[in-house]
Amino acid sequence: MLVDAYSRKIFNLAYQFSGSYQEAEDLTQEIFIKLYHSLGKYDAGKNFTAWLLTLGRNHLIDQYRRTRREKTQRDDFEEHRFKAGSSADPEESLIREETRKKVWDGLDGLPEDMRMALILRDIQGHSYEEMAESLDIPLGTVKSRVNRARLQLARLLRDRQGADYDL
Amino acid sequence: MTCDRMEELFSAYLEGGLEIGEQRRFEDHLRSCPECADLLERMKSLTETLAGFPEVEVPPRLVERLRAIPIRRRPFRLFTELLLRPSLQPIYAAAAGLLVLVSALAFHPDGPRIRREIDRRIHLGYAQAERLVARAGGLTGELSAYTETTIDKVKNLPVLQKDTEIP
Numbered sequence: 001m002l003v004d005a006y007s008r009k010i011f012n013l014a015y016q017f018s019g020s021y022q023e024a025e026d027l028t029q030e031i032f033i034k035l036y037h038s039l040g041k042y043d044a045g046k047n048f049t050a051w052l053l054t055l056g057r058n059h060l061i062d063q064y065r066r067t068r069r070e071k072t073q074r075d076d077f078e079e080h081r082f083k084a085g086s087s088a089d090p091e092e093s094l095i096r097e098e099t100r101k102k103v104w105d106g107l108d109g110l111p112e113d114m115r116m117a118l119i120l121r122d123i124q125g126h127s128y129e130e131m132a133e134s135l136d137i138p139l140g141t142v143k144s145r146v147n148r149a150r151l152q153l154a155r156l157l158r159d160r161q162g163a164d165y166d167l
Numbered sequence: 168m169t170c171d172r173m174e175e176l177f178s179a180y181l182e183g184g185l186e187i188g189e190q191r192r193f194e195d196h197l198r199s200c201p202e203c204a205d206l207l208e209r210m211k212s213l214t215e216t217l218a219g220f221p222e223v224e225v226p227p228r229l230v231e232r233l234r235a236i237p238i239r240r241r242p243f244r245l246f247t248e249l250l251l252r253p254s255l256q257p258i259y260a261a262a263a264g265l266l267v268l269v270s271a272l273a274f275h276p277d278g279p280r281i282r283r284e285i286d287r288r289i290h291l292g293y294a295q296a297e298r299l300v301a302r303a304g305g306l307t308g309e310l311s312a313y314t315e316t317t318i319d320k321v322k323n324l325p326v327l328q329k330d331t332e333i334p
Binding site: 001003007008011012015016021025028029032033036096099100103104118122123125143144146147150151153154155157158 | 174175177178179206209210212213214216217218219220222223224225226228229230232233234236
């Protein structure tokens, strides 16, 4: 069933992109409604996951552009139930959580296309080829976009934390 | 190699995508440029942090909502899919054409004259068809008579008579 197979992937994409748990629920539901309406247009010869990713990505970016003025900020990092991997060293865990929080907040400082590219590549671990297919852009453009997004976020975090900031 | 060119290659370097010569020039620059080295280190830490973001669990209430979508929408979808089947399109086109014709006849200012003309043409056509049928009937009779005559002639051929002596 589609819900069992893809709800986790879509919900995580929506959550990582929007930064809001509640909003991610609504976005996931909207994407599934769109999916059920668009199943007739799916070409069986194509990669279903890439097709679904395209549909989800388009919906997320469209909704973001429509509502960006109403948006405030991402959920606090503590609220969103990431189950961080357990570490024997409490200090190490604390540093890692602090770093994650900064990066999580920093994602909101990226333009939507760059944020999506970074989520697909670095958080979800898609290959550049898969991204080129689902974003419908040339491979070179995907690589360049990911690189620019990483650079922009690295600079943003450096500026926010000052010279002493250290990931 | 300039710093701008270096930054374009950061991701390729981190992912092991540079050719040997380019990688050597890249590392030469890194040794002589603390700014590039610092930014590259930040990008490396950033990608590692993003890759370590765990997935969030889909809330059970959302799964319930997603499972309810197709059940609620299926009757509507089936009905619309039935109506929008491509095989019905010629019928819709013919119906639309007929509707236009009927509307033109009903509301045209010269409607009565047009209807009389159509009646006249229909009657003419009918009469012509009757004449053709009558002519075809006569032709059928002639053909039957000709066929019978031909069969008689063939039967009476001398070679087919039993008592004919063959020289």
